[in-house]
C-alpha cells in the first residue's frame with residue numbers, strides 16, 4: 001500500500017513572522033476577507049520584542065510613535081508607562097493587540113519556514129517548514145524583520161569556553177543572574193550599550209570588548225501618568241498623520257533654518273536645546289545637513305565628543321570611547337542612560353580590540369594580545385545580518401526556480417522599493433532592503449505604511465481577476481539607481497556599520513536602507529498605486 005503525502009493546507013495569503021509587521025499584516029488582510037495563515041518561529045508574538053529580552057532592552061523611539069494607529073479603541077485603552085518603554089511592556093502591548101483582535105487563531109507558532117517555491121502555472125506559493133509541513137497560498141508576505149538574524153562572529157577556541165554565553169537577540173526567557181560574576185561583553189552598538197549600563201551595577205567584574213565606539217546620546221525617560229496619557233491622546237489624531245510626513249516616521253522633523261543661517265552662538269544653542277530633548281531628535285531633527293555636509297557633521301560630532309569627555313574621568317578611557325574615524329549620525333545613534341559613567345567604576349575594564357586584538361577564547365575566558373581576561377559569562381551584542389539575513393536564511397524560489405539568495409549574491413541586492421523583487425510574483429516584503437527600513441524609519445510607521453500598501457495591492461490584483469503581480473525589471477533597476485544616487489550623496493557610505501553590510505563577512509558593502517526619507521518614500525508608494533501599479537506587470 002502506498003501512502004499519499006497529505007495535501008498542503010491552502011490559504012489566500014501566508015505571512016511569515018508574527019512581530020509588529022506580521023500582526024498588522026494579518027489584521028489588514030483578514031479585514032479584506034482573505035484566509036490568512038501566519039507562520040512564526042517563536043512560541044509567542046512580538047518578533048523583535050519576543051527575542052530581544054536581554055537586560056535593559058528598551059525602545060529608542062517614543063512610546064507615542066511606536067504603536068499601531070488602526071484602532072481608536074486600542075489608542076484609547078492602552079496606557080504607556082514611560083516615554084521609552086522597556087521590552088516587557090512592548091511585548092505586553094503586542095500580546096494585548098493579538099488578544100484583542102483575536103489574531104492568534106490564525107498564527108501557527110513554533111514553526112520555522114525553510115523554503116518557499118512559486119509555481120507559475122498554478123499561481124501559487126508553496127511554503128515548506130523545517131518540520132516538514134506544507135502550505136499553499138496565492139500571496140506570500142515576508143514580515144521577517146530587518147534585524148532578526150543574529151550574528152555571532154567566529155573566534156578560535158570558542159567551543160572550548162566553559163562559561164555561559166548568550167547572544168542578545170536570542171536571550172533566554174529565564175532570568176540570568178550576574179551577581180558577582182565576571183562578565184564579558186562584545187559589541188557597543190545600541191544593544192550593547194543598553195546591556196552594559198544595566199548590568200554594570202550587578203556584576204563582579206565587567207570587561208567590555210569594543211571595536212568601534214559610538215556617539216551615544218542621553219535618553220530622557222519620564223514616567224507617563226494619567227494626565228500625560230490624556231495629553232498625548234489629544235494629540236493622537238494629529239500625530240497619526242504627522243508620522244507619515246516626516247523624514248524618519250517620528251513626530252518631529254528637521255528644522256527649516258539651516259546651519260549656515262545661524263550664528264555660532266545660535267548653532268550651539270540649537271544643539272543644546274535638542275540635546276536636552278533626550279531623544280533621537282538630536283540626530284534626526286537638529287541639522288539635516290549633518291548627513292551630507294562634512295563641515296556640519298564635524299561640528300556636531302565634536303559637540304558630542306565633548307559631552308563624552310565631560311563624563312568619563314580617565315582621559316585615556318574617554319578617548320577610547322570617543323568616535324573619531326566616522327561622523328556623528330552616519331550609523332545608528334544609540335540612546336543611553338549613565339552609560340559613560342559605567343567606565344568610572346573600578347570593576348569595569350574597556351578593551352579596545354583594535355589596539356589589543358582578541359586572539360581566541362580559552363576554557364576560562366578570552367585572550368587578547370595583552371593577556372587573558374577571565375570570564376564566567378560572555379555576552380555577544382554583536383548585531384544582526386540586517387535587511388537581507390532573515391530573507392536569505394529561507395530558500396526562496398521564484399519563477400523558473402530563480403533563487404533570491406543566489407540572485408542577490410550574484411547581482412547584488414535588488415528590490416523594487418523594498419516591497420517586491422522582479423522574478424518573484426506575489427511575494428511581498430516588509431522592512432526589507434532598499435526601503436527606509438529600520439535604519440531610517442521608526443519601524444511602526446514604515447511597517448504599517450508598507451502593510452497598508454501591500455494590502456491594497458493584493459486587493460487590487462484580486463479585484464482585477466489577475467493571478468499575480470510583480471515589478472518590471474526596468475522599474476526595479478530605476479529604483480535601485482535612484483536609491484544609490486541618494487545614498488551616495490550622503491556621508492553614510494563612508495562609515496562601517498550594519499547599514500552598509502560591513503558587519504557581516506563577505507556581504508556586499510552598500511547602503512541597504514532608502515535614505516530619501518519616510519515621507520518621500522510613502523509618496524512614491526502611493527503614486528504607483530494611484531496609477532494602477534504602473535510599474536508592475538500582471539499575469
Ligand code: NA7
Pocket residue numbers: 147153186187188189190191192209210211212332353381382383384438496497498503
Ligand atoms: P550593531 O549596531 O550592529 O552593533 C554590534 C556591535 O558588535 C558593534 O559594536 C560591533 O562593532 C560589534 N561587533 C560585531 N562583530 C564584532 C567582532 N567580530 N569583533 C568585535 N566587535 C564586533 O547591533 P545592535 O544589536 O547593537 O543594534 C542593532 C540595531 O537594533 C540598532 O541599530 C537598532 O536599530 C536596534 P563594529 O561597530 O562593527 O566595529
